[in-house]
Amino acid sequence: MVWQAVSSSTARSRSSASSCRSYRRAAHRPRSSAYCSFQLLxxxxxxxxxxxxxxxxxxxxxxxxxxxxxxxxxxxxxxxVGAVGFGALAGWTGYPWAFAVTALLxxxxxxxxxxxxxxxxDA
Known part of the structure; x- marks a missing residue:
């Protein structure tokens, strides 16, 4: 009984650790973040x-x-004004609609x- 509890908690911690590592790999892409920042600049x-x-x-x-x-x-x-307006609009409607309204403007x-x-x- 104790062995089952220990082995199941170890398996859970291993699976959560591996899912956490894969999440961090997917969520943190420094090269693409740097590229996007450079493009914005x-x-x-x-x-x-x-x-x-x-x-x-x-x-x-x-x-x-x-x-x-x-x-x-x-x-x-x-x-x-644009930052405050977009933030207010995104809070009210959500990001997809806020981006759509921004594109329309x-x-x-x-x-x-x-x-x-x-x-x-001018050409």
């Missing part, structure tokens, strides 16, 4: 540089200070960008 940096450069190109040199202030306010404010944001591109003739 590249996309954010390129978007920041592109938008700031576009704004500088549209004003004379005397307006660079104003452009810098407006750009910083809009970009940093948008990051904060990004598509809606393309409308003024396309209009502006046609108006200015």
């Amino acid at each position: 590249l996309s954010r940096r390129s978007a920041k540089n592109a938008t700031l450069t576009l704004m500088y190109a549209r004003v004379p040199a005397s307006g660079y200070g104003t452009v810098s202030a407006v750009w910083n306010l809009a970009y940093d404010g948008g990051m904060g 990004m598509l809606v944001a393309l409308v003024p960008a396309c209009r502006d591109q046609r108006r200015t003739g």
Whole structure:
């Protein structure tokens, strides 16, 4: 009787240890996490540089200070409002719907960008 209890608890601990190891292997992928972080960094940096450069190109040199202030306010404010808004939406609807709404908002944001591109003739 004691032997059965000891052997069954040992078997349970071995099986839980092996499942725990396989879970850790599946859940922790440092290479893919680093890759995704790098991709996010590249996309954010390129978007920041592109938008700031576009704004500088549209004003004379005397307006660079104003452009810098407006750009910083809009970009940093948008990051904060977007994070809070997404968090609230994800808490209310769940992540799949929050991502769907975010994708829809990004598509809606393309409308003024396309209009502006046609108006200015930028390629």
